[in-house]
Amino acid sequence: MKDPCAHCEEMMQPYLDHVLTDAEMLEAERHLDECEYCRRRYRFEESLRVYVRNAAAEQMSPELREKLSALRIPLE
Amino acid sequence: MKAAGTVERVDESPDAQRLATEARDRVRFEEDALALADQVYRVARHLVGSREEADDLVQETYARAFRSWRSFTPGTNLRAWLLRILTNLNIDRGRRQQRTPQMQPLEANDYYLYDRLAENGDGVTDEERVVERLSQDDIVSALSAVPHDFRDAIVLVDIGDFSYADAAQILDIPVGTVMSRLHRGRRILKRELADAAVEEET
Numbered sequence: 001m002k003d004p005c006a007h008c009e010e011m012m013q014p015y016l017d018h019v020l021t022d023a024e025m026l027e028a029e030r031h032l033d034e035c036e037y038c039r040r041r042y043r044f045e046e047s048l049r050v051y052v053r054n055a056a057a058e059q060m061s062p063e064l065r066e067k068l069s070a071l072r073i074p075l076e
Numbered sequence: 077m078k079a080a081g082t083v084e085r086v087d088e089s090p091d092a093q094r095l096a097t098e099a100r101d102r103v104r105f106e107e108d109a110l111a112l113a114d115q116v117y118r119v120a121r122h123l124v125g126s127r128e129e130a131d132d133l134v135q136e137t138y139a140r141a142f143r144s145w146r147s148f149t150p151g152t153n154l155r156a157w158l159l160r161i162l163t164n165l166n167i168d169r170g171r172r173q174q175r176t177p178q179m180q181p182l183e184a185n186d187y188y189l190y191d192r193l194a195e196n197g198d199g200v201t202d203e204e205r206v207v208e209r210l211s212q213d214d215i216v217s218a219l220s221a222v223p224h225d226f227r228d229a230i231v232l233v234d235i236g237d238f239s240y241a242d243a244a245q246i247l248d249i250p251v252g253t254v255m256s257r258l259h260r261g262r263r264i265l266k267r268e269l270a271d272a273a274v275e276e277e278t
Binding site for chain 1: 099102103106110113114117118121122127131134135138139142143185186187189190201203204206207210212215216219230231234235255258259262265266
Protein backbone atom coordinates (compact mmCIF):
# COMPACT_ATOMS: atom_id res chain seq x y z
CA MET A 1 0.00 0.00 0.00
CA LYS A 2 1.02 3.54 -0.78
CA ASP A 3 2.29 5.92 1.87
CA PRO A 4 -0.90 7.76 2.91
CA CYS A 5 0.84 11.14 3.15
CA ALA A 6 2.31 10.80 -0.33
CA HIS A 7 -1.14 9.95 -1.60
CA CYS A 8 -2.61 12.93 0.25
CA GLU A 9 0.04 15.16 -1.34
CA GLU A 10 -1.12 14.06 -4.78
CA MET A 11 -4.70 14.91 -3.91
CA MET A 12 -3.90 18.41 -2.64
CA GLN A 13 -4.29 20.43 -5.84
CA PRO A 14 -7.46 18.68 -7.04
CA TYR A 15 -8.82 18.89 -3.50
CA LEU A 16 -8.32 22.66 -3.32
CA ASP A 17 -9.71 23.00 -6.84
CA HIS A 18 -12.81 21.02 -5.80
CA VAL A 19 -12.42 18.51 -8.58
CA LEU A 20 -12.05 15.32 -6.54
CA THR A 21 -14.83 12.76 -6.67
CA ASP A 22 -16.93 12.45 -3.52
CA ALA A 23 -15.14 9.24 -2.56
CA GLU A 24 -11.69 10.81 -3.00
CA MET A 25 -12.78 13.91 -1.12
CA LEU A 26 -13.88 11.75 1.79
CA GLU A 27 -10.61 9.85 1.71
CA ALA A 28 -8.58 13.07 1.75
CA GLU A 29 -10.62 14.54 4.58
CA ARG A 30 -10.35 11.38 6.63
CA HIS A 31 -6.60 11.51 6.33
CA LEU A 32 -6.41 15.25 7.00
CA ASP A 33 -8.47 14.83 10.17
CA GLU A 34 -5.81 12.69 11.70
CA CYS A 35 -2.66 14.03 10.06
CA GLU A 36 -1.26 17.34 11.27
CA TYR A 37 1.65 17.02 8.83
CA CYS A 38 -0.59 17.06 5.76
CA ARG A 39 -3.08 19.51 7.23
CA ARG A 40 -0.36 22.10 7.69
CA ARG A 41 0.81 21.67 4.12
CA TYR A 42 -2.70 22.00 2.75
CA ARG A 43 -3.20 25.22 4.67
CA PHE A 44 0.12 26.48 3.42
CA GLU A 45 -0.96 25.83 -0.17
CA GLU A 46 -4.18 27.78 0.41
CA SER A 47 -2.26 30.74 1.82
CA LEU A 48 0.19 30.53 -1.05
CA ARG A 49 -2.57 30.80 -3.63
CA VAL A 50 -3.97 33.90 -1.97
CA TYR A 51 -0.48 35.29 -1.72
CA VAL A 52 0.22 34.72 -5.41
CA ARG A 53 -3.03 36.42 -6.34
CA ASN A 54 -2.22 39.45 -4.20
CA ALA A 55 1.38 39.72 -5.29
CA ALA A 56 0.23 39.82 -8.88
CA ALA A 57 -2.15 42.71 -8.27
CA GLU A 58 -0.35 45.41 -10.17
CA GLN A 59 -2.43 48.39 -11.19
CA MET A 60 -2.38 49.84 -14.66
CA SER A 61 -1.09 53.38 -14.98
CA PRO A 62 -3.54 56.30 -15.24
CA GLU A 63 -1.92 57.11 -18.60
CA LEU A 64 -2.88 53.73 -19.99
CA ARG A 65 -6.41 54.15 -18.70
CA GLU A 66 -6.69 57.44 -20.56
CA LYS A 67 -5.25 55.97 -23.72
CA LEU A 68 -7.82 53.19 -23.64
CA SER A 69 -10.68 55.66 -23.32
CA ALA A 70 -9.25 57.64 -26.22
CA LEU A 71 -9.47 54.53 -28.41
CA ARG A 72 -13.25 54.66 -28.29
CA ILE A 73 -14.84 55.31 -31.64
CA PRO A 74 -16.41 58.78 -31.61
CA LEU A 75 -20.12 59.10 -32.33
CA GLU A 76 -20.86 60.70 -35.70
CA MET B 77 -51.78 65.81 -45.93
CA LYS B 78 -49.86 68.98 -45.57
CA ALA B 79 -47.97 68.13 -42.40
CA ALA B 80 -44.72 67.79 -44.28
CA GLY B 81 -42.56 67.82 -41.21
CA THR B 82 -44.37 64.89 -39.71
CA VAL B 83 -44.28 62.90 -42.93
CA GLU B 84 -40.59 63.46 -43.30
CA ARG B 85 -39.91 62.28 -39.79
CA VAL B 86 -41.93 59.13 -40.33
CA ASP B 87 -39.98 58.36 -43.51
CA GLU B 88 -36.63 58.71 -41.82
CA SER B 89 -37.37 57.15 -38.53
CA PRO B 90 -36.72 53.42 -39.12
CA ASP B 91 -33.21 54.21 -40.29
CA ALA B 92 -32.59 56.87 -37.70
CA GLN B 93 -33.93 54.59 -35.03
CA ARG B 94 -31.67 51.77 -36.10
CA LEU B 95 -28.66 54.07 -36.04
CA ALA B 96 -29.58 55.40 -32.65
CA THR B 97 -29.97 51.88 -31.26
CA GLU B 98 -26.68 50.84 -32.73
CA ALA B 99 -24.90 53.87 -31.30
CA ARG B 100 -26.40 53.15 -27.92
CA ASP B 101 -25.33 49.49 -28.05
CA ARG B 102 -21.84 50.45 -29.07
CA VAL B 103 -21.46 53.00 -26.30
CA ARG B 104 -22.66 50.44 -23.79
CA PHE B 105 -20.23 47.87 -25.15
CA GLU B 106 -17.33 50.31 -24.89
CA GLU B 107 -18.23 51.24 -21.36
CA ASP B 108 -18.58 47.61 -20.31
CA ALA B 109 -15.23 46.78 -21.89
CA LEU B 110 -13.48 49.72 -20.22
CA ALA B 111 -14.92 48.74 -16.86
CA LEU B 112 -13.02 45.45 -17.20
CA ALA B 113 -9.71 47.10 -18.09
CA ASP B 114 -8.15 46.61 -14.65
CA GLN B 115 -8.84 42.91 -14.74
CA VAL B 116 -7.64 42.58 -18.32
CA TYR B 117 -4.47 44.45 -17.45
CA ARG B 118 -3.79 42.27 -14.43
CA VAL B 119 -3.80 39.18 -16.59
CA ALA B 120 -1.83 40.83 -19.40
CA ARG B 121 0.84 42.00 -17.01
CA HIS B 122 1.75 38.44 -16.14
CA LEU B 123 1.37 36.94 -19.58
CA VAL B 124 4.17 39.11 -20.91
CA GLY B 125 7.57 40.01 -19.54
CA SER B 126 7.40 43.72 -18.90
CA ARG B 127 5.11 46.55 -18.02
CA GLU B 128 5.69 48.22 -21.39
CA GLU B 129 4.75 45.09 -23.28
CA ALA B 130 1.62 44.75 -21.17
CA ASP B 131 0.64 48.37 -21.88
CA ASP B 132 1.06 47.85 -25.62
CA LEU B 133 -0.81 44.59 -25.63
CA VAL B 134 -3.76 45.98 -23.69
CA GLN B 135 -3.98 48.99 -26.01
CA GLU B 136 -3.94 46.79 -29.09
CA THR B 137 -6.57 44.58 -27.53
CA TYR B 138 -8.91 47.49 -26.87
CA ALA B 139 -8.32 49.00 -30.30
CA ARG B 140 -9.31 45.70 -31.88
CA ALA B 141 -12.21 45.14 -29.51
CA PHE B 142 -13.71 48.56 -30.25
CA ARG B 143 -13.37 47.95 -33.99
CA SER B 144 -14.97 44.52 -33.93
CA TRP B 145 -17.54 45.08 -31.21
CA ARG B 146 -20.29 43.69 -33.46
CA SER B 147 -18.82 40.21 -33.24
CA PHE B 148 -19.38 40.13 -29.49
CA THR B 149 -22.59 38.35 -28.53
CA PRO B 150 -24.31 40.35 -25.76
CA GLY B 151 -24.96 38.30 -22.68
CA THR B 152 -21.85 36.16 -23.10
CA ASN B 153 -18.66 36.58 -21.09
CA LEU B 154 -17.10 39.86 -22.19
CA ARG B 155 -14.01 39.44 -20.06
CA ALA B 156 -13.25 36.08 -21.67
CA TRP B 157 -13.92 37.60 -25.11
CA LEU B 158 -11.40 40.38 -24.44
CA LEU B 159 -8.82 37.93 -23.12
CA ARG B 160 -9.26 35.78 -26.18
CA ILE B 161 -8.33 38.77 -28.35
CA LEU B 162 -5.42 39.54 -26.08
CA THR B 163 -3.93 36.05 -26.08
CA ASN B 164 -4.30 35.80 -29.86
CA LEU B 165 -2.54 39.13 -30.33
CA ASN B 166 0.16 37.99 -27.96
CA ILE B 167 0.76 34.89 -30.06
CA ASP B 168 0.59 36.87 -33.34
CA ARG B 169 3.26 39.20 -32.15
CA GLY B 170 5.55 36.24 -31.88
CA ARG B 171 6.37 36.85 -28.27
CA ARG B 172 6.25 33.17 -27.59
CA GLN B 173 8.90 32.42 -30.14
CA GLN B 174 11.31 34.87 -28.57
CA ARG B 175 11.41 32.82 -25.43
CA THR B 176 13.96 30.13 -24.96
CA PRO B 177 12.90 26.86 -26.55
CA GLN B 178 10.80 24.78 -24.23
CA MET B 179 13.15 22.98 -21.91
CA GLN B 180 11.63 20.47 -19.60
CA PRO B 181 11.18 22.64 -16.50
CA LEU B 182 11.86 21.19 -13.09
CA GLU B 183 8.83 20.50 -10.99
CA ALA B 184 8.70 20.16 -7.25
CA ASN B 185 6.42 17.81 -5.39
CA ASP B 186 3.50 19.64 -3.88
CA TYR B 187 4.85 19.71 -0.32
CA TYR B 188 8.35 20.71 -1.39
CA LEU B 189 8.08 24.50 -1.05
CA TYR B 190 6.64 24.37 2.43
CA ASP B 191 9.33 21.95 3.51
CA ARG B 192 12.10 24.13 2.10
CA LEU B 193 10.74 27.28 3.71
CA ALA B 194 10.00 25.68 7.07
CA GLU B 195 13.41 24.03 7.11
CA ASN B 196 15.11 27.42 7.05
CA GLY B 197 12.58 29.11 9.25
CA ASP B 198 14.11 28.93 12.74
CA GLY B 199 11.43 26.55 13.86
CA VAL B 200 8.56 28.65 12.49
CA THR B 201 6.07 26.17 11.07
CA ASP B 202 2.86 28.21 11.13
CA GLU B 203 1.77 28.14 7.51
CA GLU B 204 0.84 31.80 7.22
CA ARG B 205 4.10 32.91 8.71
CA VAL B 206 5.98 30.56 6.43
CA VAL B 207 4.31 31.99 3.33
CA GLU B 208 5.34 35.48 4.43
CA ARG B 209 8.95 34.46 4.05
CA LEU B 210 8.37 34.96 0.34
CA SER B 211 8.44 38.53 -0.93
CA GLN B 212 6.07 39.93 -3.52
CA ASP B 213 9.05 40.30 -5.83
CA ASP B 214 9.91 36.62 -5.38
CA ILE B 215 6.45 35.71 -6.59
CA VAL B 216 6.43 38.04 -9.56
CA SER B 217 9.84 36.91 -10.76
CA ALA B 218 9.15 33.22 -10.12
CA LEU B 219 5.97 33.55 -12.15
CA SER B 220 7.84 35.08 -15.06
CA ALA B 221 10.29 32.17 -14.98
CA VAL B 222 7.51 29.64 -15.56
CA PRO B 223 7.38 28.67 -19.27
CA HIS B 224 4.56 30.28 -21.24
CA ASP B 225 2.17 27.40 -21.72
CA PHE B 226 2.10 26.67 -18.01
CA ARG B 227 2.10 30.31 -16.99
CA ASP B 228 -0.89 31.14 -19.20
CA ALA B 229 -2.94 28.57 -17.31
CA ILE B 230 -1.84 29.87 -13.89
CA VAL B 231 -2.40 33.49 -14.83
CA LEU B 232 -5.88 32.91 -16.22
CA VAL B 233 -7.15 30.59 -13.50
CA ASP B 234 -5.26 31.57 -10.34
CA ILE B 235 -4.89 35.28 -10.99
CA GLY B 236 -7.64 36.04 -13.50
CA ASP B 237 -10.25 33.87 -11.78
CA PHE B 238 -11.37 32.23 -15.00
CA SER B 239 -13.00 28.82 -14.85
CA TYR B 240 -11.20 25.91 -16.51
CA ALA B 241 -13.79 26.05 -19.28
CA ASP B 242 -13.23 29.76 -19.93
CA ALA B 243 -9.46 29.35 -19.86
CA ALA B 244 -9.77 26.46 -22.32
CA GLN B 245 -11.79 28.64 -24.67
CA ILE B 246 -9.44 31.59 -24.36
CA LEU B 247 -6.35 29.49 -25.02
CA ASP B 248 -8.10 27.27 -27.55
CA ILE B 249 -7.03 24.05 -25.87
CA PRO B 250 -9.04 21.22 -24.26
CA VAL B 251 -10.14 21.57 -20.64
CA GLY B 252 -8.04 18.55 -19.67
CA THR B 253 -4.96 20.30 -21.01
CA VAL B 254 -5.76 23.41 -18.97
CA MET B 255 -5.96 21.26 -15.85
CA SER B 256 -2.72 19.42 -16.45
CA ARG B 257 -0.85 22.63 -17.34
CA LEU B 258 -2.21 24.31 -14.26
CA HIS B 259 -1.20 21.40 -12.08
CA ARG B 260 2.31 21.21 -13.50
CA GLY B 261 2.63 25.00 -13.71
CA ARG B 262 1.96 25.39 -10.00
CA ARG B 263 4.62 22.79 -9.25
CA ILE B 264 7.10 24.61 -11.48
CA LEU B 265 6.21 27.87 -9.74
CA LYS B 266 6.83 26.30 -6.35
CA ARG B 267 10.14 24.97 -7.52
CA GLU B 268 11.13 28.46 -8.67
CA LEU B 269 9.98 29.98 -5.39
CA ALA B 270 11.93 27.44 -3.36
CA ASP B 271 15.06 28.18 -5.38
CA ALA B 272 14.61 31.93 -4.90
CA ALA B 273 14.05 31.58 -1.16
CA VAL B 274 17.08 29.35 -0.70
CA GLU B 275 19.25 31.70 -2.73
CA GLU B 276 18.31 34.57 -0.45
CA GLU B 277 19.42 32.60 2.60
CA THR B 278 22.87 31.90 1.26
